[in-house]
Amino acid sequence: MDGNGGSEAFPAAAGCGCADSCSQATATDDAALALSGGAAALCGGVADQDGARLIDEIRALEVEKSALAARQARLTVAFEQLQRRQQCHLGIPADRLGAGIGAQIALARGESPAKGNRLVGLAKALVTEMPHTLAAVETGQLNEWRATLLVRETASLSAADRSSVDEELVPDTGTLTGAGDRAVVAAARAAAYRRDPRSVTQRAAHAATERHVSLRPAPDTMCYLTALLPVSAGVAVHAALTRHADTLRSGGDERARGQIMADDLVEWTTGTPGGITGIEIQLIMTDRTLFQGDSEPARIPGYGVVPAGWARDALTQTQGPGKGRGRDGAKARAQDQGNGARTTGGGTTGGDTTPGGTNPGSDALNVWVRRLYTAPGTGELVAMDSRARLFPAPLRRFIQARDDTCRTPYCDAPIRHHDHIVPWHNGGTTSLENAAGLCEACNHTKETPGWSVKPRPGPARADRLRHTIELRTPTGHSYHSTAPPLPGTSQPEHLARAS
Helix, strand or coil: CCCCCCCCCCCCECCCCECCCCHHHHHHHHHHHHHHHHHHHHHCCHHHCCHHHHHHHHHHHHHHHHHHHHHHHHHHHHHHHHHHHHHHHCCCCHHHCCCCHHHHHHHHHCCCHHHHHHHHHHHHHHHHCCHHHHHHHHCCCCCHHHHHHHHHHCCCCCHHHHHHHHHHCCHHHCCCCCCCHHHHHHHHHHHHHHHCHHHHHHHHHHHHHHCEEEEEEECCCEEEEEEECCHHHHHHHHHHHHHHHHHHHHCCCCCCHHHHHHHHHHHHHHCCHHHCCCCCCCCECCHHHHHHCCCCCEEECCCEEECHHHHHHHHHCCCCCCCCCCHHHEEEEEEECCCCCCCECCEECCCCCCCCCCCCCCCCEEEEEEECEECCCCCCECCCEECCCCCCHHHHHHHHHHHCCCCCCCCCCCCCEEEECCCHHHCCCEECCCEEEECHHHHHHHCCCCCEEEECCCCCCCCCCCCEEEEECCCCCEEEEECCCCCCCCCCCCCEEEC
16 A cells, blocks of 8 residues: 655665765665565566576565565654654643554554554664664564564563663574574563563563453354463363363264364353353345355355355354254344335345244254345445434444455454544534544544545446545545445455555
């Protein structure tokens, strides 16, 4: 994603903080020319080159990648210092200085805001506290990832101790020559512990406060449920699962140990075999997929696209994998999506159904079919308005179904805030057109001085883009975010675009 020219110019040599050119810029320009020359050589045909030359060029490109990463770090620090000065002149409180800088770096590099903040921290550590490591990256002796490992493992040290570790482990001494990731981490940890064992111990104690559970998609309608736990708790959970799995296996259970452990984890956590409880998962599919066996994929908010056949089976199974009762085991009810739902030219992404038969007292699922009406051609959900300041529940469901994840470009975080694009106190309406689903961090960044967001209406025709917002950063760069397509609609040319 490229941005248009901002109002501020970056210093040519970020390492020295000056606005004049220096040898750093010349070296980077030469590197860019070398890269373009290499690309031109490849166009002549790989078959014309021998293996040794190819390996030489691959190594040369790796060195250039590291040099460009070092250049990005210097530019990042220069930009961070510039933004802090500007924010200070605007009277922003000291505890808020630096807000939004990581988000701007993230947009420029096509990364999530969380990754942008980490990139800023990495750059500051390399430029200000670890000059030997930065020099090694510039010369290709160390790649960006292994420099990141060194920065991470020395994060608990003071600036002086970190610089001392940097001097000890500089690749010029041969300490890290030929070392892999684990060897780099081990060397950094040992050096850090020698200098400040107390801070390393305190870091371990603090790590327990960061325990959490996360979920991320995996291939083939699977997912990774990850728990970051203190080692004693993690070992205890794993031992309990293993012990119970071994007991069942010895009793004749034909499932593999890993399968039993996974099934037990779900049942012990949810209290239900298979994990299906009264939680609403918001499975979105077309009426054709649900009732006519169409192959159009469905979507689960927070997970992503799932195959049509799997989605239909999910609605008709009442127990865990391989234990479904078939279509007669599910009870379906139809519910309109609030009073604001209406048809537009006959284009829909849902339909009606009638309750299926169930036996009293059975454990059949209650499957609700909520109809979401869309405009033909674009698949854009039909708006519904509210006079309230807070978004009512039906409208929040609309926003969740339309946006799926945070609307900031490159941010895939779950939606936590249903935000007024034009603030309510500035006359913004509580409507679908003026709403955007954002994560908590992006919503706070949007309120930082210099940032602005506005709806970007398309032409009044059937093939116009879906709901689009324009995000403008303090440097004047603008980025556009278009709502993802619902099942049954065509993929847009660009999910997120900058002009």
